[in-house]
Amino acid sequence: MNNLNSLVFFWPELLLSGTILVAILADLFYLKKDSFKVAYWSLGGMFLTYIAIRLQDIEPTSLFMNTVAHDPFSQFFKILILFSTAIVMLMSLVSGELRKYRIGEYFSIMTIMTFGLFLMSSSIDILMVYLSIEIVSIMSFFLAGYLKRDSLSNEASLKYVIYGAFSSGIMLYGLSILFGLTGTTNFFEMQKAISMLGVESNFALILSAVFILVGFGYKISAVPFHFWTPDVYEGSPTTITAYLSIAPKAAGFALMLRFFNQVFGGMSENVSTSWSAINGLPWPELIAALSAATMTVGNLVAIQQSNVKRMLAYSSIAHAGYMMMALPMMSNSSIEGIMMYLIMYLFMNLGAFFVVIYVKDQTGGEEFNNFDGLGWKMPYIAIPMTLFMVALTGLPPTAGFVGKFYIFAAVIESGSKFYWLAFVGVINSVISLYYYIRVVKHMYLLGERSDEFINPSSKLVLGLLMILAVPSFVFGWYFSPIAEWISRSTIMFQGM
Amino acid sequence: MDHLLSWIIWLPVIGMGVIAFIPRDRSSLIKQTAALVSGIQLLLAVYLWSVFDASNGNLQFMERAEWIPSFNITYILGVDGLSLPMVFLMALIGFIGIFVSWNISNAVKGYFSLFLLLNTGVMGVFLALDFFLFYIFWEVMLLPMYFLIGMWGGPQREYAAIKFFLYTLAGSVLMLIAILALYFTCGNTFDMLLLMERAPIALDGMLWWGMSAIKVIWVLLFIGFAIKVPVFPFHTWLPLAHVEAPTAISVILAGVLLKLGVYGMLRINYTMLPDGVFWFAGALAVLGLINVIWGAMCALAQKDLKKLVAYSSVNHMGYTLLGMAAVIAASEMNGSNLISAQAGVGGAVFQMFNHGTISAMLFILVGVIYDRAHHRDIEGFGGLASQMPIYTAFVAVAFFAGLGLPGFSGFVSEAMIFIGAFPVFRTVVIISTLGILLNAAYFLWAFQRMFFGPANEKYNEIPEINRREILTLLPLAIITLILGVYPRPFLDLIASTLNVLIESVVMYGGIAQVIQ
Numbered sequence A: 001m002n003n004l005n006s007l008v009f010f011w012p013e014l015l016l017s018g019t020i021l022v023a024i025l026a027d028l029f030y031l032k033k034d035s036f037k038v039a040y041w042s043l044g045g046m047f048l049t050y051i052a053i054r055l056q057d058i059e060p061t062s063l064f065m066n067t068v069a070h071d072p073f074s075q076f077f078k079i080l081i082l083f084s085t086a087i088v089m090l091m092s093l094v095s096g097e098l099r100k101y102r103i104g105e106y107f108s109i110m111t112i113m114t115f116g117l118f119l120m121s122s123s124i125d126i127l128m129v130y131l132s133i134e135i136v137s138i139m140s141f142f143l144a145g146y147l148k149r150d151s152l153s154n155e156a157s158l159k160y161v162i163y164g165a166f167s168s169g170i171m172l173y174g175l176s177i178l179f180g181l182t183g184t185t186n187f188f189e190m191q192k193a194i195s196m197l198g199v200e201s202n203f204a205l206i207l208s209a210v211f212i213l214v215g216f217g218y219k220i221s222a223v224p225f226h227f228w229t230p231d232v233y234e235g236s237p238t239t240i241t242a243y244l245s246i247a248p249k250a251a252g253f254a255l256m257l258r259f260f261n262q263v264f265g266g267m268s269e270n271v272s273t274s275w276s277a278i279n280g281l282p283w284p285e286l287i288a289a290l291s292a293a294t295m296t297v298g299n300l301v302a303i304q305q306s307n308v309k310r311m312l313a314y315s316s317i318a319h320a321g322y323m324m325m326a327l328p329m330m331s332n333s334s335i336e337g338i339m340m341y342l343i344m345y346l347f348m349n350l351g352a353f354f355v356v357i358y359v360k361d362q363t364g365g366e367e368f369n370n371f372d373g374l375g376w377k378m379p380y381i382a383i384p385m386t387l388f389m390v391a392l393t394g395l396p397p398t399a400g401f402v403g404k405f406y407i408f409a410a411v412i413e414s415g416s417k418f419y420w421l422a423f424v425g426v427i428n429s430v431i432s433l434y435y436y437i438r439v440v441k442h443m444y445l446l447g448e449r450s451d452e453f454i455n456p457s458s459k460l461v462l463g464l465l466m467i468l469a470v471p472s473f474v475f476g477w478y479f480s481p482i483a484e485w486i487s488r489s490t491i492m493f494q495g496m
Numbered sequence B: 001m002d003h004l005l006s007w008i009i010w011l012p013v014i015g016m017g018v019i020a021f022i023p024r025d026r027s028s029l030i031k032q033t034a035a036l037v038s039g040i041q042l043l044l045a046v047y048l049w050s051v052f053d054a055s056n057g058n059l060q061f062m063e064r065a066e067w068i069p070s071f072n073i074t075y076i077l078g079v080d081g082l083s084l085p086m087v088f089l090m091a092l093i094g095f096i097g098i099f100v101s102w103n104i105s106n107a108v109k110g111y112f113s114l115f116l117l118l119n120t121g122v123m124g125v126f127l128a129l130d131f132f133l134f135y136i137f138w139e140v141m142l143l144p145m146y147f148l149i150g151m152w153g154g155p156q157r158e159y160a161a162i163k164f165f166l167y168t169l170a171g172s173v174l175m176l177i178a179i180l181a182l183y184f185t186c187g188n189t190f191d192m193l194l195l196m197e198r199a200p201i202a203l204d205g206m207l208w209w210g211m212s213a214i215k216v217i218w219v220l221l222f223i224g225f226a227i228k229v230p231v232f233p234f235h236t237w238l239p240l241a242h243v244e245a246p247t248a249i250s251v252i253l254a255g256v257l258l259k260l261g262v263y264g265m266l267r268i269n270y271t272m273l274p275d276g277v278f279w280f281a282g283a284l285a286v287l288g289l290i291n292v293i294w295g296a297m298c299a300l301a302q303k304d305l306k307k308l309v310a311y312s313s314v315n316h317m318g319y320t321l322l323g324m325a326a327v328i329a330a331s332e333m334n335g336s337n338l339i340s341a342q343a344g345v346g347g348a349v350f351q352m353f354n355h356g357t358i359s360a361m362l363f364i365l366v367g368v369i370y371d372r373a374h375h376r377d378i379e380g381f382g383g384l385a386s387q388m389p390i391y392t393a394f395v396a397v398a399f400f401a402g403l404g405l406p407g408f409s410g411f412v413s414e415a416m417i418f419i420g421a422f423p424v425f426r427t428v429v430i431i432s433t434l435g436i437l438l439n440a441a442y443f444l445w446a447f448q449r450m451f452f453g454p455a456n457e458k459y460n461e462i463p464e465i466n467r468r469e470i471l472t473l474l475p476l477a478i479i480t481l482i483l484g485v486y487p488r489p490f491l492d493l494i495a496s497t498l499n500v501l502i503e504s505v506v507m508y509g510g511i512a513q514v515i516q
Helices: A001-028 A034-054 A073-092 A104-122 A126-144 A150-181 A187-195 A199-219 A228-235 A238-262 A283-303 A310-322 A330-362 A380-391 A398-414 A417-445 A459-474 A480-490 B004-020 B027-051 B083-102 B106-127 B131-140 B142-152 B157-185 B194-201 B213-228 B237-244 B247-272 B274-301 B304-329 B339-371 B389-402 B411-423 B426-451 B467-485 B488-506 B509-515
Strands: A061-063 A066-068 B060-068 B074-079
Touching: A001 A034, A001 A061, A001 A066, A001 A104, A034 A073, A034 A104, A061 A073, A066 A073, A066 A104, A066 A126, A073 A104, A073 A238, A073 A330, A073 A480, A104 A126, A126 A238, A150 A187, A150 A199, A150 A228, A187 A238, A187 A330, A199 A238, A228 A238, A228 A310, A238 A310, A238 A330, A238 B142, A283 A310, A310 A330, A310 A398, A330 A380, A330 A459, A330 A480, A380 A398, A380 A417, A380 A459, A398 A417, A398 A459, A398 B157, A417 B060, A417 B142, A417 B157, A480 B060, B004 B060, B004 B074, B004 B083, B004 B274, B027 B083, B060 B142, B074 B083, B074 B106, B074 B131, B083 B106, B083 B247, B083 B339, B083 B467, B083 B488, B106 B131, B106 B142, B106 B247, B131 B142, B131 B157, B131 B194, B142 B247, B142 B339, B157 B194, B157 B213, B157 B237, B194 B247, B194 B389, B213 B247, B213 B274, B237 B247, B237 B304, B237 B339, B247 B274, B247 B304, B247 B339, B247 B488, B274 B304, B274 B426, B274 B488, B304 B339, B304 B411, B304 B426, B304 B488, B339 B389, B339 B411, B339 B467, B339 B488, B389 B411, B389 B426, B389 B467, B411 B426, B411 B467
Parallel strands: none
Antiparallel strands: A061 A066, B060 B074
């Protein structure tokens, strides 16, 4: 579709662009103490964007001369990203650490990042892939370093920039090899060209695939490309840590699924041949091994943390590992599994980070010790936090179990070849119980029991806890509507 | 009455909801509500027993409802002769447990809410017939247990609670893999009845990495259940959890939770993987033997009365495993000895029930003395018989029942197990009778040290067992005595179901030789 006609389908992104402009302009008219009101403009614009997405016809097609896909798959991720951005913005309004700064531009940067994430989840052209990744990365660098008088935040931002630049450089190199081999930037034309390549170009193909994997691996913080994660997550404002653990990861998975499915995927509909395009490398086994390493490293290091925020950072590496378990299968149910996991993960993980933010505001720290005795003093925090921790462990009847159930089902469905991976996955769930339940232990089992009761600081806090805790519980035993939505959303644009 | 089973399961959750609205300082109202709810549940369980058709070996009172169609998950409940005694046991011990915990004064609201939630989880496991539902209930029990041990337990409670949690979770996640493997190999269903039909055929001859799929799934499920039983070498969480848990929780743990493992094996391994039964029966018998001997030896070495009782559970559950293994006596290659198989499996189920009542009594009695003396050191007493005569009488009943004295129900079930297992596992049975001797030794020795000999002056003023405590013990003691003299009603109740079970296992006796 040409550029002009495409605009009709581009309403959500256009509205989002408008929101960005409004947010930047609005910020100019607010005093420092009122600058948080920019959030209302951003949230309003994002609500309109959501309505625009919902009103769209989702017949799969491509926009802007085959560079952006318009399909149920991208629509799903756009809604997920919008929702998580909105929640994080609301969380930012109650976060104490941001209150010391002028935060108008914080919200406009987040909106720009959302725009980048939209493109990331729908691009079908390697130029657009690179462009969208860069938009997201650069905005994340800003946000990670937003606490400019905090040295940890500065360190986070700098580390993020260095790692980010390095990995996008490697990825760009891989993409350029791919371009050299195929002579095109479009996913589908690449796929056709790859299927016609001779054996002599196999090495170059493997090289490019591995380099591109590095780029994606960095984005979803898979081991061994995860080294940036703990420091960046610890130093960033906690709201941004929460955001980085969800939205860019979701978009990263969307991009990864689409790219590997459509560029390196086999031409046939048959699932088992999906990886056949790259000969000479046991591709599914490689990803399975990365996934096993990711969750094991994430979990084992998380055990040793004394800081809850840092523990959650490592645990988010482990969760990326769980999601990666479904990648080697490349079946419909594995895509569904990843989508289901992302939805469930959104609620429970944002919930856990929100509790950390609130506890830090109230008690002045985010160490395990700061949680001592909260079960008596702040039951409205301790009960949801227990739920989030149990859900992150993956125990029924909580949302986390359903996510894991879908992932394990996808792994086991593919046959006995990957049973070992499922085995590693479940053992890791048991390991993760140890450090998640530690938070619960500090809240209920340790610390003096007191009759002191600290009231919640605002209604927004309770509201957010409800928005995050209720789905974390209810989706654990009633997920039919979500399952249906997901099975409608696996349709990707498959080329002209 | 419609949806009787659902009522039995969900009533405690309703009670939890009511308790949530009671202000936290009105602790006696909270206790009364919990007692009322458990009482109604017990009445429903008794009613269920009375309307249950014992001559029918199939599942009764089935309930079925759509739940999550995209994964073929349905809400299916049903009861048969295997689950009915367990449902009754849980209802009874759940009711008694409320009164055992009457003295709880710390965070009463939380305690009784979690107690009721635990009740729902256990009932759900016994009544669920959809594997997904079964798994959910199985795991729902864990969190309340963690809190109940961790918040109201003894000095090492945190460690005991997390150890319990990690062990059981490790077992149940392996079970999850097995459940999913069964789901995908048997035509995408979690319906246990369908799985029972399809699994033996679908898995026949299937190989995973050169191993028989039946063996792999059997082992995964077995570990999950064995941790709960607990079977040696997975038993190390049990003494710790028992010792640290508050009395009522020890009672539930020993009385009902340990049975979940055996119940799961009989309900799932035996029906879905009958070939595996023949492959594993020998190992099961040997593991049973190890449990018997090891549990008894450990009990003999204990100085802490509660630890002694905890190890006696390991010892008693060993007999159950031995009895279960006797099912293979009914196969053609073992001479179609149906009577032995019936005696063995029947004895195992009976032993489960008896251990439920007897160990509950033992733990309540340990709680009674601990409440008064604030220690449980066996050597620290002496001559208590003169100071607390009524208490001594109850302990005598419980100890004699525990050591399998004729006239108590434990004797009948153990005798049945030995009779059943003897034709097939001659050596194992002969060695395990040694366990009976040790069993008698540790109980009698402990009894002698605590109640006879010179009285410890420190406890001259010790208050006698009170009326509330007697009332919690009395129903259990009466059941033990009645079933010891006249076990017919119980055996009739389970007979038809077990015949169906034995038949379905033996039907595959021929195939079993192929996989061995």
